[in-house]
Amino acid sequence: MLLASGVADSAVDVLRDLEKSEPDSGQAGIELGPLLAKGIKRMEARFGAQEMIDNVKPIVARLVSEFEMKR
DSSP states (O other), rough: HHHHHHSSOOOHHHHHHHHHTOHHHHHHHHHOOOOOOHHHHHHHHHOEEEOHHHHHHHHHHHHHHHHHHHH
């Protein structure tokens, strides 16, 4: 749900493109981190604070941090 909320087009297309680069699961998570962060913002704007979203925020923040370090 976070990914679908974080992309402008199709989440399936994003995943298909990511699969082409054949990342391991850790690298895939890092690559998706910024999109997941956008999804969090959009879901919170739409639904307000949610416990499930709050639970994944630290994980997504770590993925975004690792993504930014690689760039």
